[in-house]
Amino acid sequence: MDKNRKKNKKNKKWIAALVGTAVVLFVGSRIIAPKPVAYEAVEAKTEDIITWYSFAGNIEANSREVLLSDSPFTVGEIYVEVGDLVEEGTELLESGSEENPKSGIEGEITEVFVKENESVSPGTKLVSIVDYSALEVVVKVDEFELDAVTEGKEVVVRVNALNKDYKGTVESLSKEGTVMNGVTYFMAVVQLDYDDALKVGMSTEVTLLKEEVKGAVTLPMTAIKFHDDNTPYVLKMGPEGTTVKRHEENLSH
Incomplete structure (x- = not known):
């Protein structure tokens, strides 16, 4: 009787072990087996890929003059006023000498610093002139991008305020760099074609081609x-x- 009970207990243990093993194998197979993964399907396309160098800057006038007195005199008649357009060599005011002060550039009178009958000393500011027909953009170029920015290279100048693109040309690149926060920059001057809508001080983004790949799978x-x-x-x-x-x-x- 005791022998039969021991035998039954032993058989039950084997059955329990087998069931436990089957459960482990079943659960393990569910874990190890690859499961479907839900994801959004997309379609590959063939396109041209273009990357650009980009530099920020502001529009400046590349030709301006502030005329100074070179001797003491009393200002006589003033021949110009703010907003007048003058040619190079135009007499600006009467100085009482044989030769009156003349403009050194062609441009627009932006400020008259003196009044008639005012006595001035050498070095006094008389008149300022700016040539708004010759505009440029000055941008900072990282030393590692110098190879891309060369004199004569055409660029695209995006004028943010006008939401418009203009063609530009790299006119010059400084020969000495400026270190800012551990990075060396060089100043590049970009010449702009004339447009009456362009104003000095407007912010711009200057871009030029970096790389271009035709027919890339994207x-x-x-x-x-x-x-x-x-x-x-x-x-x-x-x-x-x-x-x-x-x-x-x-x-x-």
Whole structure:
């Protein structure tokens, strides 16, 4: 009788062990087996890819003059007023000497600093002139981008206030750099074609071509994932709803 009970207990233990093993195997297989992954499908497209260098700057006048007195005199008649357009060599006011002060450039009178019958000493400001027909943009260029910004190169100048693009040309590049926060910058001057809508001080964005690829296979950035080492991959639908990784060298396949 005792022998039969011991035998039954032993058989029950074996059955329980077998059931437990079956449960573990079943659960493990469910965990290990690939599961369908829900994701949004996107379509690869063939497009041209263009990248640009971009620099910020403001419109400036590249030709301006502030006329100073070179000797003491009493101002006589003033021949110009603010807003007048003058040619180079135009007499500006009467100085009582054989030769009156003349404009050194062509441009617009922007300020008259003296009044008639006023006594002035050497070095006194008399008149300021700005040539608004010759405008430029001065931008800071990082030392690592100097190869791209060369004299004579055509650029696109975006004038934010006008929401308009203009053609420009790199006129010059400074020979000495300025260090700011550990980074060396060089100043590039971009010449602009005349447009009456352009005003000194307007903010601009100067761009020039960096790289261009024709007929590249493209995907939305949301479809591209990255490994810990920053190498890209995408997920493609595999058998039975599983996903398959396609790495950088296979992204177009």
